[in-house]
Amino acid sequence: MYKPTLRIPRRVHGGLKHGRIRPNFVNFIKKHQDTPFYIHLWPNDVHDPHEPDATDRARFSRFANNPYKQDFYAVLYRLDQQIGRLLDSLEALGLTKNSFGNTDGKIFI
Numbered sequence: 001m002y003k004p005t006l007r008i009p010r011r012v013h014g015g016l017k018h019g020r021i022r023p024n025f026v027n028f029i030k031k032h033q034d035t036p037f038y039i040h041l042w043p044n045d046v047h048d049p050h051e052p053d054a055t056d057r058a059r060f061s062r063f064a065n066n067p068y069k070q071d072f073y074a075v076l077y078r079l080d081q082q083i084g085r086l087l088d089s090l091e092a093l094g095l096t097k098n099s100f101g102n103t104d105g106k107i108f109i
Contacts, residue, residue, distance in 0.1 A: 026089045033093050045075040052078065
């Protein structure tokens with residue numbers, strides 16, 4: 001049975017944008033890497049309202065004629081980057097063999 005649990009508010013302004021939550025996850029994982037732990041990450045970034053930062057929004061300027069699509073792709077890109085960093089942290093600590101993820105919008109680690 002797991003004991004340590006990381007609780008992050010479901011909605012931080014902009015969800016996971018700007019990498020604001022990722023350090024909390026990485027620090028939690030490092031602290032509890034020798035014991036079973038549970039992280040429930042349910043990102044809201046790809047749900048309205050889309051609030052990308054200007055750099056990510058500019059990356060998808062080819063969709064400027066459709067601001068909704070441009071913003072969606074920008075927040076999806078940032079989410080992908082942050083999940084990648086989280087998974088890289090698990091791999092660096094040798095924890096990927098005992099990790100579980102879910103693809104229906106929730107991520108369990």
